[in-house]
Amino acid sequence: MNFYSRQSNQQNPRINPTNSHNMNLSKKLWLPVGFGVVIFCIVLAFFSFVNPSYDQEAALKMKPIFFGSTRVADDPVNSITLIAPTTTAVYFNILPQKAQFQFDDLLSNDNTPLDVNMYMIIQVKKGQTPDLLRNYGENWFENFIEPYFRNKVREYVSSCSPFDLMSNREVLAKFDERIMQSMRQYVASLSRKANFPIDIQQVITDRVMPNKEQLEEMNKTAASIQAKQTQEKRAEMELARAKAERNKAVADKAYMTELNLSPAQFIQLRAWDVIEKKNGANIDVLLGGGETPMWNIRR
Structure with missing residues (x-):
């Protein structure tokens, strides 16, 4: 019995205790790594990244997964950020932007129809985009700024002479100043109710011409x-x-x-x-x- 036992032991290869330990350790390491990879894949599948450019800032609109109400995050996003699948980012340009306007057949003080081209320089205040989204929504310009601006231009054109608007630079300068001050007062009045973080920087009349029939x-x-x-x-x-x-x-x-x-x-x-x-x-x-x-x- 001892002879066969010894012979059998001599024929089997030797088992290194160190190699056995390393194999067990590798198996233990693979488990958390594999689990981490799975979690990472799940994150990539369900979560997303917000990455504003240098001239942008993002405000986050957060929706609950199960319970609660939608809200806007208090802090804006200026760099790459991971967000939940129920959160959406709204981007705002924080550099000065030029908004162009074209008016057709505005009536002057003698009922002469005029075509007026104007533009306005407007800037969203950096760091306050969550207030802008929360208080006035994504379409803040179309809903609040543009209608009021068009109404004021129409009102002021009706009080001016067509010849002054077409050729008198001094009258045009006063015209632009009046509209700009009216816009700033309007924004300030809205901000007293809820912060409206925008700045009206300039209003400029580019061209005033009679309409086609009048010009002929x-x-x-x-x-x-x-x-x-x-x-x-x-x-x-x-x-x-x-x-x-x-x-x-x-x-x-x-x-x-x-x-x-x-x-x-x-x-x-x-x-x-x-x-x-x-x-x-x-x-x-x-x-x-x-x-x-x-x-x-x-x-």
Whole structure:
């Protein structure tokens, strides 16, 4: 019995106690690692990341999984953040933004329809986007700012002259200032009820023009006025020319009378003046003092 037992032990490979220990340890480590991987996959499947860019800030709208009510998180998100599957992020631009507006057929104080292009520079205050979302919602601009702005522009245009709005820069500057102050007062009044964290930085009128039909009529009127002015200028020039010719005739007659010249002699005298002033002409010899004098012209 002992012989076979010893022979059997000699034929089996040796078992290293150290290797056995390492294998057991590896099995123990794989369990938590595998569990962690499973948890990570679940997180990736159900959770998401919020990652605002440099010019954005996110406010979190949190919904309960089972019980409770939806609320907005008090702190904004400025960097990459993991959020629950029932939480959504609303992004806000925190740099100044330009909002453009186009108005068609606004009536001025004399009922002239005008087309007005304007823009407004507006900025959301950084760090206060949760208040903006909580108090005024995602469509805060369309619901609160734009309607009031359009109403004020329409109101102020109706109190101004169309010619001032189209050409008077001083009137336009006052017009922009009035609208900007009205917008700021409006935001301040809303903030007294619930914080409205935006800043109206500037209001600028880009262009004011009559509408298409009105512009065509104005162009026709301007063309008629220009044609009339041209005709009046031409008539004035003709009258001035006629007056100058009459004055010249009176002066010539006085000259003839003073020198006791006949009309033929005066005409010949004027002919000499013309020839003398002609380019390259030179009166060399002049003969005769009668009615038909002779002269020799050298060029």
